[in-house]
Amino acid sequence: xxxxxxxxxxxxxxxxxxEPLRLIDQEARGAAIRDVGFNLFGLQAVDVxxxxxxxxxxxxMSRDQWAGIQRGDESYAGSPSWYVFLGAVRExxxxxxxxxxxxxxxxxxxxxxxxxxxxxxxxxNTHFDTTRANVEFTGAEAIxxxxxxxxxxxxxxxxxxxxxxxxxxxxxxxxxxDAVPAVFVTVTNNSGGGQPVSLQNLxxxxxxxxxxxxxxxxxxxxxxxxxxxIREREPGQGDRPVAEIVREMASxxxxxxxxxxxxxxxxxxxxxxxxxxxxxxRCRNLLVLTEGFPTYGGLAGxxxxxxxxxxxxxxxxxxxxxRIRSTAYLGHALVRAGxxxxxxxxxxxxxxxxxxxxxxxxxxxxxxxxxxxxxYEAGGIRGCEIGxxxxxxxxxxxxxxxPLDLVRLAIPRRTYTQSHIDYVIEVCSxxxxxxxxxxxLRMTYEPPALRHFTARFEQIT
Amino acid sequence: xxxxxxxxxxxxAAVPPxxxxxxxxxxxxxxxxxxxxxxxxxxxTFLLRSDDVxxxxxxxxxxxxLSQQxxxxxxxxxxxxxxxxSFFRLEHAVQEVYGFRHTIPAxxxxxxxxxLARVLVRPRQLVPSNLYFTTSRVHAELAGGIWTDVSIAExxxxxxxxxxxxxxxVAKLEEVLRQAGRDGVAFVRQEACLNxxxxxxxxxxxxxxxxxxxxxxxVPLILDATRSSENALFxxxxxESYANLSLTEILQLIAALSDGAIFSSKKDxxxxxxxxxxxxxxxxxxxxxxxxxxxxxxxxxxxxxGAAMEALAVGIHEAADERIxxxxxxxxxxxxxxxxxxxxxxxxxxxxxxxxxxxxxFLPHLSQTEYPAQALAAAIYLAGGVRTMERGIVxxxxxxxxxxxxxxxxxxxxxxxxxxxxxxxxxxxxxxLHRHADQIPGLRLTFEPATxxxxxxxxxxxxxxxLRHLITSGRPVATKILR
Numbered sequence: 001x002x003x004x005x006x007x008x009x010x011x012x013x014x015x016x017x018x019e020p021l022r023l024i025d026q027e028a029r030g031a032a033i034r035d036v037g038f039n040l041f042g043l044q045a046v047d048v049x050x051x052x053x054x055x056x057x058x059x060x061m062s063r064d065q066w067a068g069i070q071r072g073d074e075s076y077a078g079s080p081s082w083y084v085f086l087g088a089v090r091e092x093x094x095x096x097x098x099x100x101x102x103x104x105x106x107x108x109x110x111x112x113x114x115x116x117x118x119x120x121x122x123x124x125n126t127h128f129d130t131t132r133a134n135v136e137f138t139g140a141e142a143i144x145x146x147x148x149x150x151x152x153x154x155x156x157x158x159x160x161x162x163x164x165x166x167x168x169x170x171x172x173x174x175x176x177x178d179a180v181p182a183v184f185v186t187v188t189n190n191s192g193g194g195q196p197v198s199l200q201n202l203x204x205x206x207x208x209x210x211x212x213x214x215x216x217x218x219x220x221x222x223x224x225x226x227x228x229x230i231r232e233r234e235p236g237q238g239d240r241p242v243a244e245i246v247r248e249m250a251s252x253x254x255x256x257x258x259x260x261x262x263x264x265x266x267x268x269x270x271x272x273x274x275x276x277x278x279x280x281x282r283c284r285n286l287l288v289l290t291e292g293f294p295t296y297g298g299l300a301g302x303x304x305x306x307x308x309x310x311x312x313x314x315x316x317x318x319x320x321x322x323r324i325r326s327t328a329y330l331g332h333a334l335v336r337a338g339x340x341x342x343x344x345x346x347x348x349x350x351x352x353x354x355x356x357x358x359x360x361x362x363x364x365x366x367x368x369x370x371x372x373x374x375x376y377e378a379g380g381i382r383g384c385e386i387g388x389x390x391x392x393x394x395x396x397x398x399x400x401x402x403p404l405d406l407v408r409l410a411i412p413r414r415t416y417t418q419s420h421i422d423y424v425i426e427v428c429s430x431x432x433x434x435x436x437x438x439x440x441l442r443m444t445y446e447p448p449a450l451r452h453f454t455a456r457f458e459q460i461t
Numbered sequence: 462x463x464x465x466x467x468x469x470x471x472x473x474a475a476v477p478p479x480x481x482x483x484x485x486x487x488x489x490x491x492x493x494x495x496x497x498x499x500x501x502x503x504x505x506t507f508l509l510r511s512d513d514v515x516x517x518x519x520x521x522x523x524x525x526x527l528s529q530q531x532x533x534x535x536x537x538x539x540x541x542x543x544x545x546x547s548f549f550r551l552e553h554a555v556q557e558v559y560g561f562r563h564t565i566p567a568x569x570x571x572x573x574x575x576x577l578a579r580v581l582v583r584p585r586q587l588v589p590s591n592l593y594f595t596t597s598r599v600h601a602e603l604a605g606g607i608w609t610d611v612s613i614a615e616x617x618x619x620x621x622x623x624x625x626x627x628x629x630x631v632a633k634l635e636e637v638l639r640q641a642g643r644d645g646v647a648f649v650r651q652e653a654c655l656n657x658x659x660x661x662x663x664x665x666x667x668x669x670x671x672x673x674x675x676x677x678x679x680v681p682l683i684l685d686a687t688r689s690s691e692n693a694l695f696x697x698x699x700x701e702s703y704a705n706l707s708l709t710e711i712l713q714l715i716a717a718l719s720d721g722a723i724f725s726s727k728k729d730x731x732x733x734x735x736x737x738x739x740x741x742x743x744x745x746x747x748x749x750x751x752x753x754x755x756x757x758x759x760x761x762x763x764x765x766x767g768a769a770m771e772a773l774a775v776g777i778h779e780a781a782d783e784r785i786x787x788x789x790x791x792x793x794x795x796x797x798x799x800x801x802x803x804x805x806x807x808x809x810x811x812x813x814x815x816x817x818x819x820x821x822x823f824l825p826h827l828s829q830t831e832y833p834a835q836a837l838a839a840a841i842y843l844a845g846g847v848r849t850m851e852r853g854i855v856x857x858x859x860x861x862x863x864x865x866x867x868x869x870x871x872x873x874x875x876x877x878x879x880x881x882x883x884x885x886x887x888x889x890x891x892x893x894l895h896r897h898a899d900q901i902p903g904l905r906l907t908f909e910p911a912t913x914x915x916x917x918x919x920x921x922x923x924x925x926x927x928l929r930h931l932i933t934s935g936r937p938v939a940t941k942i943l944r
Contacts, residue, residue, distance in 0.1 A: 010885070010886050011880055011882060014484070014485050014487055014879055015485070015880070016526055017528065018477075018529070019479055019482040020478060020479050021477070023784075060481040060484050061483055062484050065483075066483055415480050415481050417881060418880060419477055
């Protein structure tokens with residue numbers, strides 16, 4: 001059986017229905033990217049061959065999820081689909097109150113409106129961009145407290161998503177428990193490279209929150225991938241079912257926000273769950289203002305069904321093994337091809353270190369953007385710059401280099417086959433070889449906020 | 462996914478021209494369960510429950526993945542009994558892609574074959590054909606016809622690498638027609654990507670010659686065009702003068718060289734159900750329409766729902782998309798190359814829709830009356846949960862006549878369903894089994910139905926038949942891969 005020991009995993013599903021991919025030639029791609037000012041967010045999706053912009057809402061649902069969609073009950077109040085949803089959420093996250101929202105950021109909006117205010121501070125291992133925006137919108141301060149290892153891309157660490165417990169303790173001592181309405185832990189840590197948080201770290205954070213009497217919340221978008229990493233990497237966890245690990249994660253916190261577009265493999269949806277009755281009532285009052293009645297919260301009955309089914313599939317071991325190994329497959333292949341990536345590979349994406357790959361392009365000429373544009377021009381692959389374009393503009397109006405210039409290749413769940421990924425590897429290798437010829441970019445239009453979505457660029461000659 | 466090692470230079474499978482829209486979970490039953498399931502199925506893979514199957518390569522018929530356009534079109538299905546909008550869309554698609562004037566819908570291919578045999582075959586008339594297909598032959602014989610093989614010799618030689626094994630032996634055909642005369646022959650049938658020879662194509666040149674002879678004798682030429690898309694792509698790749706034509710243009714050339722065609726749309730057209738007869742002649746179309754009402758349904762639906770006709774109309778266009786057909790052929794070639802690398806005896810060259818294992822060479826210790834292909838199909842299921850199909854003496858022998866023909870196991874690839882890794886797994890299972898081939902026992906027939914016996918026949922092994930008996934060294938491959 002020589003060689004076979006290394007063949008580790010095959011897709012634990014077969015294809016039930018397909019979506020055609022359109023191949024446009026290099027010339028047409030060049031024209032398309034020039035038309036949108038070298039900003040990949042401006043591209044029409046039909047001009048993209050392999051779309052790795054995000055893993056959010058872009059996964060392939062299962063036959064059983066589609067069956068749920070057909071079954072969806074659209075009663076305004078008390079729909080059977082709501083109870084199916086509620087049961088599926090509580091099976092993994094047994095909180096007293098589950099509040100459905102149309103997607104994750106709506107859950108954040110409601111929670112932070114209820115608990116945030118000027119003078120307050122919300123610590124997080126690392127805030128996701130919409131989380132930070134929702135915290136800051138209430139006048140509160142969003143503070144990232146990752147462990148120091150998280151900031152060194154090439155450093156291997158099994159739980160790079162962990163929170164710096166000592167830093168959290170210092171913050172709570174300095175600012176006082178009254179100033180901290182909640183501590184947040186994001187699993188997996190998306191902005192830090194899709195890196196997991198250990199149970200041990202979560203327990204330590206819990207102990208500090210208990211000592212100061214501060215509630216602890218999970219931003220749980222990628223809870224299943226995080227639990228799989230715990231099972232694989234944390235001592236003593238190797239024999240536990242993922243669902244049980246998830247329940248333990250839930251037992252360590254007082255509530256959660258959730259985007260169902262990630263691990264539950266739905267195209268839309270989210271929820272907020274809390275234990276506290278008074279907080280739940282305040283949140284529900286906000287919910288009916290902006291989202292919908294508490295038994296649907298802005299989601300159709302069919303969406304509730306798809307999420308409920310997706311939650312069961314999300315904790316399936318065969319699926320998670322395939323999911324995490326496929327991401328690692330891309331990461332390992334890029335390392336072999338000589339590309340610098342954030343290590344170890346995370347759950348949902350591979351992050352290429354563009355500043356390291358393109359040392360001749362200074363950060364203010366946006367090496368991440370230049371690399372993302374090159375991947376599109378060479379092979380129709382759409383990634384996402386996470387670097388100076390996204391974070392370079394300071395509140396005081398100055399521009400400076402972000403800590404890292406990365407290109408994120410996020411992998412939609414169950415959507416692309418290994419052949420597609422092999423193609424991505426080929427394109428990345430070719431682009432890396434031609435790296436010295438890549439040119440930086442100059443921003444020709446900059447919107448006042450969240451500039452990465454709509455900025456325009458030109459290539460520096 | 463392979464965790465290490467570089468890109469294989471032998472890798473043929475190209476980037477699929479689609480991404481996945483909906484998935485369907487699959488799981489490998491444990492060896493004890495597989496063993497029980499196989500015994501309960503009388504060692505006949507047709508009788509397994511699909512829940513017990515991991516990778517299902519039994520057939521490419523009705524098992525393909527629909528596209529989102531097909532699913533969307535199904536929502537538009539017009540279920541009117543007569544004059545359905547969906548029928549006219551189907552008729553239009555057949556005219557646009559193949560150029561046949563009349564479309565008579567049927568619930569599937571054998572429904573179409575039945576109508577055609579009823580209309581064209583009179584008792585004692587011959588039906589000359591390249592080899593045979595099980596249901597086509599039965600319908601011709603039930604109408605009193607006599608099946609006559611006019612395939613070329615290479616069609617029956619699994620080791621021949623001749624690229625056009627689907628060709629008709631023109632001299633043999635001429636001889637048959639000369640002896641029987643115009644009235645002694647019902648129609649000549651030529652099958653695209655000849656299933657029983659391993660999915661092997663005919664050349665356009667051969668079809669033109671067959672056309673000339675049938676015209677000379679005034680005998681209708683009917684295509685089994687079920688896998689004509691793949692045949693057209695072989696023509697484009699292997700027949701120089703057609704290299705610059707589009708797939709649609711080649712399909713139209715093929716159709717124009719015939720008087721009509723039957724289609725099982727469950728293959729090239731991706732749909733789970735549906736078929737049709739397409740003809741140009743008004744009288745013939747009229748006769749077929751008279752019968753379709755009796756056996757299938759009103760001529761505007763013929764046993765298909767409006768939704769099914771909509772999915773079929775879209776599928777007909779997709780079956781003329783060169784990128785889609787190329788990917789299917791390349792997947793078959795990829796699986797064949799993996800097996801060939803492990804020195805597994807397969808029919809060469811690989812055909813359109815399937816890779817065929819040569820059971821006589823795989824199991825040289827068994828005589829053909831011990832049903833080697835049936836035994837091999839059973840062993841492949843036991844070893845890795847992969848379901849394949851016997852294409853040998855069980856399905857090929859008719860009555861008591863002696864049979865020493867091909868003894869094959871068919872690994873059929875549903876279109877757009879399995880990924881490269883599923884195929885790599887399948888190849889690994891078979892390669893592992895090949896090393897222990899001498900452990901595979903023959904079978905004895907314990908129940909034999911009167912017609913089409915391969916569907917429901919039951920068998921017993923001549924010696925113990927468990928995974929432990931088959932694979933004695935180390936853990937079975939399936940366990941290794943999934944750990």
